[in-house]
Amino acid sequence: xxxxxxxxxxxxxxxxxxxxxxxxxxxxxxxxxxxxxxxxxxxxxxxxxxxxxxxxxxxxxxxxxxxxxxxxxxxxxxxxxxxxxxxxxxxxxxxxxxxxxxxxxxxxxxxxxxxxxxxxxxxxxxxxxxxxxxxxxx
Amino acid sequence: xxxxxxxxxxxxxxxxxxxxxxxxxxxxxxxxxxxxxxxxxxxxxxxxxxxxxxxxxxxxxxxxxxxxxxxxxxxxxxxxxxxxxxxxxxxxxxxxxxxxxxxxxxxxxxxxxxxxxxxxxxxxxxxxxxxxxxxxxxxxxxxxxxxxxxxxxxxxxxxxxxxxxxxxxxxxxxxxxxxxxxxxxxxxxxxxxxxxxxxxxxxxxxxxxxx
Numbered sequence: 001x002x003x004x005x006x007x008x009x010x011x012x013x014x015x016x017x018x019x020x021x022x023x024x025x026x027x028x029x030x031x032x033x034x035x036x037x038x039x040x041x042x043x044x045x046x047x048x049x050x051x052x053x054x055x056x057x058x059x060x061x062x063x064x065x066x067x068x069x070x071x072x073x074x075x076x077x078x079x080x081x082x083x084x085x086x087x088x089x090x091x092x093x094x095x096x097x098x099x100x101x102x103x104x105x106x107x108x109x110x111x112x113x114x115x116x117x118x119x120x121x122x123x124x125x126x127x128x129x130x131x132x133x134x135x136x137x138x
Numbered sequence: 139x140x141x142x143x144x145x146x147x148x149x150x151x152x153x154x155x156x157x158x159x160x161x162x163x164x165x166x167x168x169x170x171x172x173x174x175x176x177x178x179x180x181x182x183x184x185x186x187x188x189x190x191x192x193x194x195x196x197x198x199x200x201x202x203x204x205x206x207x208x209x210x211x212x213x214x215x216x217x218x219x220x221x222x223x224x225x226x227x228x229x230x231x232x233x234x235x236x237x238x239x240x241x242x243x244x245x246x247x248x249x250x251x252x253x254x255x256x257x258x259x260x261x262x263x264x265x266x267x268x269x270x271x272x273x274x275x276x277x278x279x280x281x282x283x284x285x286x287x288x289x290x291x292x293x294x295x296x297x298x299x300x301x302x303x304x305x306x307x308x309x310x311x312x313x314x315x316x317x318x319x320x321x322x323x324x325x326x327x328x329x330x331x332x333x334x335x336x337x338x339x340x341x342x343x344x345x346x347x348x349x
Contacts, residue, residue: 052224078317079226085267086220086229090236 010116010125011065011095012040014109015058015075015084017051019044025106029113036117039065040109053079055087062094070097070122072112074129076105099126107132149247155211156200158347163193165339165346176332180319184225185332192223192231207246212239212256226317227333230264230277237263250295254288261285268316275312275319275326277333280305284341295345302341306334 012029016022022044030040041061046052062071071094073084084100087093099122101108108129115128166173166189174186195218205211212235220232238260242248248256261281270276280302287294287301309331317333319326 046224053228054224055221055228079224079229082226082229082267083220086233089233089267090217090220 007119008067008069009038009119010069010112010122011062011067011071012038012109012112012116012125013058013061013065013071013073014040014042014044014105015053015061015073015080016042016044016105017053017076017080019049021076021105025109028106029109032110033114033117036113038113038116039067040113041065053083055083055093058083059087059093062098066095066098068097070099070125071095072099072101072116072122072125072129074101074103074105074108074112097122101126101129103129103132107135149249150208150253151247152205152208152211154347155208156205158343159193159200159211159215160197161343161346162340163197165343166190166193166336169335169339173332173336176330176335179329180314180322180326181332182225182318185227185336188223188225188227189231189336192219192228195219195222207242207244208248209239209242209244212236212242215239226268227277227336230268230333231336233267234260234264234281236260251289254285257281257288258285270316273312274316275309275314275331275334276316277331277337279309279312279331280334280337280341284337295348299338299342299345302338306330306338309334 014022014026022042026040026042030036041064043057043061046054047057065071075081075084088100111132112125112129116125170186170190173189174183177183177185196215199214199218200211205214216232216236216239219235220228223231238256241256241259261278265271265278270278272278272282283305284298284302288298291297311327313324314320314322314326
């Protein structure tokens with residue numbers, strides 16, 4: 001929790017099958033949001049450094065970025081999606097107000113971190129990240 | 139009816155569930171190489187090792203904190219599978235066992251019919267989590283026929299095992315619509331689904347536990 005009087009920010013967790021991808025996307029999102037104030041944590045790969053999804057790392061990251069305003073989790077593929085859904089179904093594994101975001105990982109992460117850094121609530125963060133799907137590239 | 143078949147009014151206690159999970163772990167371990175070979179054809183070649191690791195954690199946890207009811211045993215096992223299997227199979231199998239365990243509540247003895255209903259609830263939860271249906275070339279193609287047979291046969295484990303095995307074989311010509319294999323499209327046809335195969339092993343272990 002932040003000090004009294006400070007606005008609580010939504011936390012962002014970035015999940016990828018690759019630690020390098022998750023770390024880099026977190027760095028990129030922070031950079032593009034002007035070093036935004038929102039807490040961001042990467043949860044990539046397995047605890048032993050391999051490729052894959054780790055519910056343990058995801059839960060740790062979510063606890064680490066929780067400021068009481070909710071946590072938005074962005075994911076890449078397959079088992080990352082299922083792992084977060086299964087953790088949410090457990091009920092007590094992730095901080096209250098944790099949400100799985102339906103968004104592309106890179107673009108969604110930038111939108112989420114920028115929006116969260118303004119002090120927006122978790123619904124607004126989710127919406128901003130989801131809207132990244134609407135940006136056509138060709 | 140053979141001696142390994144439960145009667146309609148039979149009851150299954152916590153030791154039965156521990157025998158089942160232990161037998162499932164042994165079977166998955168025995169067949170780990172085959173599961174990985176099947177996964178190498180249409181997946182990322184780790185299903186056997188992942189399942190082996192997950193079920194090893196299950197048997198270890200069951201010994202360390204012996205559960206007091208069938209439901210508690212399944213919930214504990216599911217928890218281990220979610221965190222230890224890795225890959226999509228972890229959340230899916232974890233959900234199957236946890237949901238089945240929750241459906242059993244804290245009853246100390248349950249009937250085969252209650253087990254069939256609980257596994258049906260677990261399989262439905264897996265379908266919802268994965269957004270998959272019968273015929274998508276997934277573990278559900280073994281689980282759905284198994285729970286169907288278990289319910290219809292008033293708890294015939296042999297019938298459930300046969301139905302699961304038949305269901306797993308039936309995935310061979312199917313085109314995958316879920317998971318990593320779905321990227322292969324029609325090229326996934328001609329290979330047996332690894333998840334349906336491991337599901338058949340786990341269901342077959344029920345008959346072993348009843349012996």
